Amino acid sequence: MSSRVCGGEGDGREVVTTCGKKIVVDGRWLQMRRNGDGVVEGMVTVLVMEEINCGRGQCGGKSGGTVVVGIMVAAVIFELSQVGDGGVCSESSVGGDGGVCRGSSGVLQPVAMNSTTRSQPAFHRGYAQHSSIQLQLMENHKADKGIEERQGNDEEEEREVEEFRILGHSMCLKRKREPDRVLIEPQTLESRRNAVRAWGNQVLSKADPDVFSIMEKEKQRQFKWIELIASENFVSRAVMEALGSHLTNKYSEGMPGGRYYCGNEHIDEIETLCCNRALAAFGLDSDNWGVNVQPYSCTSANFAVFTGLLLPGDRIMGLDPPCGGNTSHGYYTPNGMKVSGASIFFESFPYKVNPHSGYVDYDKLEEKALDFRPKVLICGGSSYPREWDYVRMRQVADKCGAVLMCDMAQISGLVAAKECVNPFYCCDIVTSTTHKSLRGPRGGIIFYRKGSKPKKIGMLLNQGDGSDRYDFEDKINFAVFPALQGGPHNNHIAALAIALKQVATPEYKAYMQQVKKNAQALASALLRRHLRLVTGGTDNHLVLWDLRTLGLTGKNYEKVCELSHITLNKITIFDDNGTITPGGVRIGTAAMTSRGCVEADFESMAEFLIRAAQITSTVQRERGKLPKAFLQGLQNNKDIVELRTRVENFATQFAMPGFDA
Numbered sequence: 098m099s100s101r102v103c104g105g106e107g108d109g110r111e112v113v114t115t116c117g118k119k120i121v122v123d124g125r126w127l128q129m130r131r132n133g134d135g136v137v138e139g140m141v142t143v144l145v146m147e148e149i150n151c152g153r154g155q156c157g158g159k160s161g162g163t164v165v166v167g168i169m170v171a172a173v174i175f176e177l178s179q180v181g182d183g184g185v186c187s188e189s190s191v192g193g194d195g196g197v198c199r200g201s202s203g204v205l206q207p208v209a210m211n212s213t214t215r216s217q218p219a220f221h222r223g224y225a226q227h228s229s230i231q232l233q234l235m236e237n238h239k240a241d242k243g244i245e246e247r248q249g250n251d252e253e254e255e256r257e258v259e260e261f262r263i264l265g266h267s268m269c270l271k272r273k274r275e276p277d278r279v280l281i282e283p284q285t286l287e288s289r290r291n292a293v294r295a296w297g298n299q300v301l302s303k304a305d306p307d308v309f310s311i312m313e314k315e316k317q318r319q320f321k322w323i324e325l326i327a328s329e330n331f332v333s334r335a336v337m338e339a340l341g342s343h344l345t346n347k348y349s350e351g352m353p354g355g356r357y358y359c360g361n362e363h364i365d366e367i368e369t370l371c372c373n374r375a376l377a378a379f380g381l382d383s384d385n386w387g388v389n390v391q392p393y394s395c396t397s398a399n400f401a402v403f404t405g406l407l408l409p410g411d412r413i414m415g416l417d418p419p420c421g422g423n424t425s426h427g428y429y430t431p432n433g434m435k436v437s438g439a440s441i442f443f444e445s446f447p448y449k450v451n452p453h454s455g456y457v458d459y460d461k462l463e464e465k466a467l468d469f470r471p472k473v474l475i476c477g478g479s480s481y482p483r484e485w486d487y488v489r490m491r492q493v494a495d496k497c498g499a500v501l502m503c504d505m506a507q508i509s510g511l512v513a514a515k516e517c518v519n520p521f522y523c524c525d526i527v528t529s530t531t532h533k534s535l536r537g538p539r540g541g542i543i544f545y546r547k548g549s550k551p552k553k554i555g556m557l558l559n560q561g562d563g564s565d566r567y568d569f570e571d572k573i574n575f576a577v578f579p580a581l582q583g584g585p586h587n588n589h590i591a592a593l594a595i596a597l598k599q600v601a602t603p604e605y606k607a608y609m610q611q612v613k614k615n616a617q618a619l620a621s622a623l624l625r626r627h628l629r630l631v632t633g634g635t636d637n638h639l640v641l642w643d644l645r646t647l648g649l650t651g652k653n654y655e656k657v658c659e660l661s662h663i664t665l666n667k668i669t670i671f672d673d674n675g676t677i678t679p680g681g682v683r684i685g686t687a688a689m690t691s692r693g694c695v696e697a698d699f700e701s702m703a704e705f706l707i708r709a710a711q712i713t714s715t716v717q718r719e720r721g722k723l724p725k726a727f728l729q730g731l732q733n734n735k736d737i738v739e740l741r742t743r744v745e746n747f748a749t750q751f752a753m754p755g756f757d758a
């Protein structure tokens with residue numbers, strides 16, 4: 098027996114079922130063949146169709162009901178494709194038992210082409226969500242079940258081979274088990290649109306309960322713990338709002354007024370505003386200073402400076418990380434491993450602090466710099482509690498022909514509030530993170546001198562080109578993009594603009610003053626107990642506690658603090674005989690000051706810290722210093738549990754910025 102089959106594609110169109118319901122179908126034939134049993138098989142790609150509620154049983158079911166969408170679609174396409182466009186049927190002999198392939202007088206009549214699909218046949222539209230369904234005519238198939246029998250019977254629907262009657266013919270569908278996919282497949286044009294839109298508007302708790310619940314736990318942790326990591330802070334609600342905004346949607350490679358992509362009118366406005374506010378926050382004149390607010394972090398900002406100004410292998414010199422410097426200024430481990438890009442691509446030479454005083458040893462620094470002649474000399478560090486002698490650094494830079502760069506990441510808030518010595522007076526380039534004491538979003542920033550070089554500051558040898566004008570601007574901007582980064586994070590830049598507006602307020606100055614007072618209060622509380630601080634105190638927001646006098650390691654102490662819900666970080670201490678030991682911790686006051694803590698609160702925190710030191714000492718005495726035995730001694734430690742309770746009771750008195758009621 099032969100059947101007429103329309104071998105081409107079944108275009109998207111509306112058809113009317115015998116029960117009078119209009120449905121939209123869309124699909125194409127992939128294959129028609131006769132299998133070994135003489136059964137005609139059709140591989141049908143099916144896309145859209147409405148669910149059909151057929152009360153009269155004329156859509157193939159014995160007594161009607163809701164037709165399972167995917168299955169019905171297969172049948173419709175099958176029938177429809179024999180009718181062909183406009184009801185004219187093309188004929189091809191494929192054999193088979195007749196059945197569905199009865200010709201153009203099928204029950205379903207094509208009535209209209211779908212407007213959105215008319216222009217292109219389905220074959221060429223590249224559907225991503227087609228489901229391929231293998232269709233078999235089942236005239237002689239043993240099973241003869243109606244559609245209504247299958248409704249509500251999920252188990253059966255899960256079966257690989259599905260049997261049903263449709264249009265009066267027994268049929269069998271073979272398909273992969275993809276129940277979810279079949280169910281969510283869009284049906285009408287509108288439902289397709291809605292399906293795409295639906296997840297775009299879901300709140301996080303609904304869209305992703307897993308991430309949401311982890312985030313909630315982290316929020317609780319931040320609220321309940323005492324945060325003393327000197328690099329951390331709490332941003333304001335406004336900054337958070339900008340960070341989680343639609344600005345993340347826009348690509349804007351390039352600089353304001355010169356972007357790769359179009360549509361950046363407002364993004365340009367935001368970045369320009371941010372740059373202007375950055376200059377204003379640090380009291381800089383736009384004739385003499387420029388700024389790039391695009392770096393994703395301070396490490397990237399520093400590397401962009403090196404990339405822009407140097408050739409691979411050129412020399413840089415910064416404070417050794419074990420003495421409080423940052424690895425982004427270059428670092429080789431004691432066994433010679435190059436740790437940061439600054440050491441991998443450039444030659445980095447460290448200068449150190451005086452092991453006795455803890456202050457930068459400027460004399461030695463000068464001696465080394467004159468030997469090594471770095472092209473960039475870097476001041477600023479991660480764990481340096483004292484003021485920098487920028488004037489001396491300038492002199493050294495000039496003597497050896499170096500550009501003087503300050504990484505003020507830790508202290509940029511103090512600089513903006515004029516609560517410490519200003520590096521801008523002496524330096525050529527100043528970089529910073531934006532999220533530490535500055536209290537902005539997580540990122541980096543680069544300030545560079547531009548215009549004429551001032552005659553009064555030596556500058557005889559530096560910058561190589563001998564020009565009397567700075568040439569940093571183009572080099573640094575080019576290094577940030579396109580050399581090292583792609584599109585700027587516009588949500589970050591907007592958030593930074595907001596933070597920089599806050600930085601310029603009297604409230605911010607008061608905040609930074611309190612940060613310093615709190616550091617003093619903390620230092621005094623520890624010193625009163627005859628505990629040892631590196632340099633004997635602090636000029637800024639951080640205190641370096643030398644735990645070696647107590648016989649403790651920074652690592653063990655940090656762990657006890659963590660279990661007691663206090664976060665701070667271990668540091669190495671460069672000791673009198675020049676060896677480096679992880680014998681201390683760094684404690685910062687910016688974050689808890691943002692939560693409203695004042696001097697008395699830091700005295701309480703000093704008590705917690707001292708208690709943690711006592712616990713560390715006891716466990717070390719009982720178990721030893723080695724990590725495994727020490728950690729065992731911390732398990733179910735009652736003293737830690739008791740301290741943790743006190744810490745949480747204390748911390749939860751202070752609301753978390755951005756989440757205050």
Ligand SMILES: Cc1ncc(COP(=O)(O)O)c(C=O)c1O
Nearest residue numbers: 328394395396423478479506530
């Ligand atoms: C002085 C200094 N520079 C750079 C960095 C690195 O900053 P980021 O994490 O943004 O790369 C830090 C981080 O603590 C730092 O203290």
